[in-house]
Amino acid sequence: MRIEIIGAGAVGLLVASYFAEKNMDVYIVGKPTGETVCEDIQIERTNVNQSVTSVNVKYISALSNKANLIIVAVKYGQLHEVYASMEHVKDSIPLLFLQNGLAHYEEALALSKAHIAFCSIQFGALKLSEHHVAHKGEGVMKIAVAKGANDEFSFLNGLSSAGLPIVFEQDAEKMLMEKALLNCFINPLTAILQVKNGQLITQSHTLQLLKDLYNELMTAFPQFKETFHFNQVIALCEKTAENTSSMLADRLANRKTEIDTIAGAILKKAEQNEKKLPVLQTLYYLVKAFEESGEQM
Numbered sequence: 001m002r003i004e005i006i007g008a009g010a011v012g013l014l015v016a017s018y019f020a021e022k023n024m025d026v027y028i029v030g031k032p033t034g035e036t037v038c039e040d041i042q043i044e045r046t047n048v049n050q051s052v053t054s055v056n057v058k059y060i061s062a063l064s065n066k067a068n069l070i071i072v073a074v075k076y077g078q079l080h081e082v083y084a085s086m087e088h089v090k091d092s093i094p095l096l097f098l099q100n101g102l103a104h105y106e107e108a109l110a111l112s113k114a115h116i117a118f119c120s121i122q123f124g125a126l127k128l129s130e131h132h133v134a135h136k137g138e139g140v141m142k143i144a145v146a147k148g149a150n151d152e153f154s155f156l157n158g159l160s161s162a163g164l165p166i167v168f169e170q171d172a173e174k175m176l177m178e179k180a181l182l183n184c185f186i187n188p189l190t191a192i193l194q195v196k197n198g199q200l201i202t203q204s205h206t207l208q209l210l211k212d213l214y215n216e217l218m219t220a221f222p223q224f225k226e227t228f229h230f231n232q233v234i235a236l237c238e239k240t241a242e243n244t245s246s247m248l249a250d251r252l253a254n255r256k257t258e259i260d261t262i263a264g265a266i267l268k269k270a271e272q273n274e275k276k277l278p279v280l281q282t283l284y285y286l287v288k289a290f291e292e293s294g295e296q297m
C-alpha cells in the first residue's frame with residue numbers, strides 16, 4: 001500500500017514512522033519546490049520509554065496520483081495551500097485529515113474528493129530535528145469516515161499497534177468536537193503559562209480553572225455531558241504529561257497558533273446557541289494577544 005503524507009512535521013513524521021514499520025510504502029510530501037525529487041530518508045523515533053527506532057521512508061516534493069491514501073498532516077492555517085496542491089489528484093484517492101479543531105471539517109467535505117475521513121489524535125508528538133521525532137504521550141489515533149466508503153480506510157485497522165493504537169469511530173463531527181473540547185482545556189492554558197500538559201493537573205489553581213472551564217462548557221453543550229466526563233480531561237493531561245502542547249510549541253517557535261479552529265470555533269458554536277463562555281473567551285483573547293504582540297521567545 002502506498003501512503004503519501006503531506007507535512008514533515010511532528011505528527012506527520014511520527015505517523016510515517018509507525019506506518020513504515022508496518023511495511024507500508026510511505027512517502028512524505030514536502031513543501032512544493034517545483035522539482036520532483038524522490039529520496040530515501042531515515043526517520044528516528046524516540047518512544048515514550050526512550051527507546052529509539054529508525055525506519056526508512058521516501059521523500060517527494062509533490063503528490064504522485066498513485067497513492068492508496070493521502071494523509072494531510074499540516075496545521076489548519078496551512079490547509080489552503082494543500083487544497084490547491086490536491087486539485088490535480090484523482091477524486092477516488094481517499095484523504096485522511098488529522099488536524100485538531102473544527103474549522104477544517106466543512107472545508108474538507110466541500111472538496112470534490114470521494115472518500116474523506118478525519119482523525120482525532122490523543123497523543124503528543126514533538127519534532128526534535130529534521131528527521132527525528134519524539135512520541136510524547138500514549139494515546140489512540142481515532143478515525144471516522146465522513147464521506148464515501150468505509151472500506152477505503154479499513155486497511156488502517158491492520159496498521160494498529162501497541163505504540164499507535166487505531167480505533168474507528170462512527171460520528172466524525174462528534175469526534176472532532178470532543179477533541180476540540182479537550183484541546184480547549186489543554187492548549188490555551190499550556191501556551192499561556194508555558195507549562196507541559198501534566199502541570200495543569202498538579203497545580204491547584206490550574207486544576208480549578210480546568211474545572212470551571214468544564215462546568216462552563218457542559219452548561220453550553222449539555223448534549224456532551226453523558227459522554228464527555230471531566231476524568232477524560234485529567235486522563236489526557238496524565239497520558240501526555242511530558243508533552244509540550246502543539247499550541248505551546250507554536251508559541252515557542254513564534255508561529256501562528258490554531259486558537260481560531262479550536263477555541264474560536266467552540267466560541268462560535270456557543271454563540272449560535274446564545275451561550276456565553278467567559279473563561280474560554282478570556283483564554284482566547286490572551287492567546288490572540290501574545291500572537292499579536294509578535295513577542296520573541
Ligand SMILES: NC(=O)C1=CN([C@@H]2O[C@H](COP(=O)(O)OP(=O)(O)OC[C@H]3O[C@@H](n4cnc5c(N)ncnc54)[C@H](OP(=O)(O)O)[C@@H]3O)[C@@H](O)[C@H]2O)C=CC1
Pocket residue numbers: 006007008009010011012029030031032073074075076078081082085098099100121122123124125126127243244245246258
Ligand atoms: N504535535 C502534537 O502533539 C499534536 C498535533 N496535533 C495536530 O496535528 C496537526 C499537525 O501538527 P504538528 O505536526 O504538530 O505541526 P507541525 O508544524 O510540526 O507540522 C506541519 C508540517 O507541515 C509542513 N507544511 C506546511 N504546509 C505544507 C505544504 N503545503 N506542503 C507540505 N508540507 C507543508 C510544515 O512545514 P513548515 O514548518 O515549513 O511550515 C510542517 O513541517 C495540527 O493540526 C495539530 O493540531 C494533534 C495532536 C497532537
Ligand SMILES: CC(C)(CO)C(=O)C(=O)O
Pocket residue numbers: 100121122123124125183186187197236240243244245246247
Ligand atoms: C493531545 C494533545 C493535547 C497533546 O499535547 C494535543 O492535541 C496537542 O498538543 O495539540
